[in-house]
Amino acid sequence: MKLLNHTSKYLAILLVPLITIWAFIFYYAMLDEIYDSLDDGLENQKILLLQRLPTNPEILEHTDLELWNHSITPISKTYHDQFTERYSDTLMYMLNEKDFEPVRTYETKMAYNDVYYKVKFITSMVEEDDLIQDLVTYLIVLYAILMITIVVLNNLMLKKIWKPFHSLMAQLPNFRIEKNHQIQTKDTSIVEFKLLNASITTLIEQSRARYLEQQHFIENASHELQTPLAISINKLELFLENTNLSESELNTMASILDNLGRLTRLNKSLLLLSKIENRQFTDEEMIDFNQLIITITEDFEDLASHKHIGLKVESIEQLHFQTNKDLAIVLLTNLIKNAIVHGQQNHTVTIGITHNSIVVRNYGLEAALDSNFVFSRFKKISTDKKSTGLGLAIAKAISEKYRIELSYSYTSQHIFSLHFPSVS
Amino acid sequence: MKLLIIEDEPEMLENMVQTLERQHYVVETASDYKSALHKIGVYDYDCILLDITLPDGNGLELLKALKSSGKDDGVIIVSAKDSLDDRLEGLNLGADDYLPKPFHMAELHARVKAVLRRRHFEGNQQINIGNVAVAPESREVKVDGNPIVLNRKEYDILMYLITNKKRLVTKSALAEHVWGDHIDQADSFDFIYSQIKNLRKKLEHATITIEAVYGVGYKLEVM
Numbered sequence: 001m002k003l004l005n006h007t008s009k010y011l012a013i014l015l016v017p018l019i020t021i022w023a024f025i026f027y028y029a030m031l032d033e034i035y036d037s038l039d040d041g042l043e044n045q046k047i048l049l050l051q052r053l054p055t056n057p058e059i060l061e062h063t064d065l066e067l068w069n070h071s072i073t074p075i076s077k078t079y080h081d082q083f084t085e086r087y088s089d090t091l092m093y094m095l096n097e098k099d100f101e102p103v104r105t106y107e108t109k110m111a112y113n114d115v116y117y118k119v120k121f122i123t124s125m126v127e128e129d130d131l132i133q134d135l136v137t138y139l140i141v142l143y144a145i146l147m148i149t150i151v152v153l154n155n156l157m158l159k160k161i162w163k164p165f166h167s168l169m170a171q172l173p174n175f176r177i178e179k180n181h182q183i184q185t186k187d188t189s190i191v192e193f194k195l196l197n198a199s200i201t202t203l204i205e206q207s208r209a210r211y212l213e214q215q216h217f218i219e220n221a222s223h224e225l226q227t228p229l230a231i232s233i234n235k236l237e238l239f240l241e242n243t244n245l246s247e248s249e250l251n252t253m254a255s256i257l258d259n260l261g262r263l264t265r266l267n268k269s270l271l272l273l274s275k276i277e278n279r280q281f282t283d284e285e286m287i288d289f290n291q292l293i294i295t296i297t298e299d300f301e302d303l304a305s306h307k308h309i310g311l312k313v314e315s316i317e318q319l320h321f322q323t324n325k326d327l328a329i330v331l332l333t334n335l336i337k338n339a340i341v342h343g344q345q346n347h348t349v350t351i352g353i354t355h356n357s358i359v360v361r362n363y364g365l366e367a368a369l370d371s372n373f374v375f376s377r378f379k380k381i382s383t384d385k386k387s388t389g390l391g392l393a394i395a396k397a398i399s400e401k402y403r404i405e406l407s408y409s410y411t412s413q414h415i416f417s418l419h420f421p422s423v424s
Numbered sequence: 425m426k427l428l429i430i431e432d433e434p435e436m437l438e439n440m441v442q443t444l445e446r447q448h449y450v451v452e453t454a455s456d457y458k459s460a461l462h463k464i465g466v467y468d469y470d471c472i473l474l475d476i477t478l479p480d481g482n483g484l485e486l487l488k489a490l491k492s493s494g495k496d497d498g499v500i501i502v503s504a505k506d507s508l509d510d511r512l513e514g515l516n517l518g519a520d521d522y523l524p525k526p527f528h529m530a531e532l533h534a535r536v537k538a539v540l541r542r543r544h545f546e547g548n549q550q551i552n553i554g555n556v557a558v559a560p561e562s563r564e565v566k567v568d569g570n571p572i573v574l575n576r577k578e579y580d581i582l583m584y585l586i587t588n589k590k591r592l593v594t595k596s597a598l599a600e601h602v603w604g605d606h607i608d609q610a611d612s613f614d615f616i617y618s619q620i621k622n623l624r625k626k627l628e629h630a631t632i633t634i635e636a637v638y639g640v641g642y643k644l645e646v647m
Contacts, residue, residue, distance in 0.1 A: 223504050223505055224504075226504035226505075226524075226525040226526055227433050227436060227504050227525055227526075229525075229526040230436060230504070230525040230526030230527065231433070231435045231436050231439060233526050233528065234436075234439040234440075234443070234526075234527075234528075234529055235435070235439060237443075237528065237529045237530075237592065237594060238439060238442055238443060238529065240592055240594075240637070240640060241446075241591060241592045247638050247639075250637065250638045250639050250640055251638070251639050253639075253640060254638075254639035254640045257594060257596070257640065258596075261596050264526055275507075275508075280507070280508060280509075281508065283508070299603045299604050300603075302577070302603070302615045302616065302618060302619060303603075303615040305615075305618065306614060306615030306617075306618060307615075326508075
């Protein structure tokens with residue numbers, strides 16, 4: 001859930017009890033005020049009545065409460081002395097409403113010319129049920145208006161306020177340390193966002209610096225290894241020429257040479273990988289992949305036939321794509337070599353080419369490989385000690401460089417597919 | 425043939441001198457920028473092997489100095505820094521070839537030989553070895569005057585072995601030279617044996633033989 005809706009949600013929940021409690025308080029406060037003013041009015045009527053009485057003695061004959069809104073009844077002195085005036089609520093039939101409606105009554109006493117009277121005043125009162133109904137309706141409307149205002153304000157204002165944050169969030173998922181992406185921070189006057197921007201910029205700069213340092217370390221280490229490797233290999237080659245060795249001694253020498261060769265290949269692969277990632281291959285040309293694959297498979301024919309594996313190129317359509325030529329060769333070589341090295345005897349490695357894809361298929365282990373690790377560095381699929389474990393990682397790095405999609409799947413054959421982006 | 429090796433790593437230099445002297449070249453050396461500059465200024469060489477990372481200067485500057493003085497010595501850049509930029513710059517400055525370290529001795533011989541052939545218009549010349557004659561231009565091979573048909577790989581193997589005649593050529597050197605740099609990660613170089621076998625069959629009337637050096641490689645011998 002978005003942060004924006006989150007605050008709105010909590011406000012919506014919180015507002016319900018808040019408005020309810022407020023409604024109760026408001027209702028009773030208002031009712032209290034109404035009673036107060038009604039009672040004042042009734043008392044005022046009594047004073048008016050007493051004032052008019054000397055000039056209008058017929059008032060004393062007003063006994064019909066419903067007609068005059070007051071009634072005067074003579075009472076005994078004893079009753080008069082014991083009587084305390086009181087206000088009360090009661091129901092009275094209203095002709096217009098054709099229903100009993102609440103009325104406020106005020107019962108009091110008076111003495112006039114030594115005669116004692118009980119006087120009762122009434123006045124019509126608010127209809128509480130109507131009041132409550134109205135109140136509830138208006139509160140629901142208020143609640144709705146409040147919520148709409150909050151959501152709209154949140155969406156407009158908060159969106160604006162959180163802009164620097166959202167702009168960062170939109171960029172971070174696409175950030176790749178190996179690519180020279182810059183994170184653009186938006187200027188802001190909000191302290192927290194300023195801090196966030198500064199922290200992220202520093203974090204990225206530092207990480208990239210470390211990453212480049214590491215890349216250069218790998219590159220430098222590989223370079224530094226080349227000369228001692230060259231010296232060792234060449235010394236051994238000269239030694240082998242100059243000395244007559246027995247078969248077992250030759251075997252040992254061959255093994256040393258082989259291992260130095262492996263070391264050289266591993267070193268070259270590491271160097272290549274860091275060079276691809278450091279974007280050192282900038283030259284590009286239009287490559288005829290059909291022709292290139294035919295050339296590469298020619299180089300591999302002997303290896304394949306030595307392993308009793310057939311090699312078949314199915315050029316269904318022509319594929320031309322702009323890449324660096326050396327990298328195109330490495331990419332296809334690694335995929336085809338991988339298929340042959342891990343291929344099964346007496347089966348065929350098939351390379352299919354369409355206008356936007358190259359698919360390399362080989363029979364091998366009868367189980368799918370873990371596609372999460374197929375392209376990882378130093379993940380060796382077989383126990384083959386001569387593979388560097390970098391071939392597919394290099395293929396992946398090259399395909400990513402050119403936005404070619406390299407994927408692995410298994411359906412009775414191991415399938416490595418390259419999907420080329422359409423040229424715009 | 426006179427060669428100059430410019431290389432600051434003493435052991436590397438010693439290996440190269442040793443192997444090239446056995447190919448009957450006259451080999452001179454320089455191990456820093458200054459002495460190298462002096463030597464190329466005073467003497468002419470048929471081929472210069474140039475390391476571009478020198479302690480007191482860049483080998484590419486030497487190449488520039490050489491070319492600007494109008495000299496036409498063959499130059500092979502030898503570098504531990506197999507960088508595309510260096511390779512391109514070197515070739516643009518007029519180097520004949522670029523050989524990244526580490527390399528096989530057999531490959532060094534082949535590259536030097538190729539440069540010398542180009543320099544001295546030997547490309548058209550027929551190479552005779554035993555009763556075998558090879559015409560590099562047309563890639564034709566004759567045994568006792570009778571042409572034999574070799575496929576591309578067989579021809580490349582034969583030429584490589586001839587260039588390194590009587591010397592050990594390791595299987596990996598041969599594989600990388602003939603099958604390309606990218607074959608190098610193949611799981612075994614045993615696959616080259618079938619081409620050797622075919623080549624031997626085609627050379628059965630020749631006075632040269634391809635001998636296996638157990639487990640290590642091959643050697644071309646002249647009977």
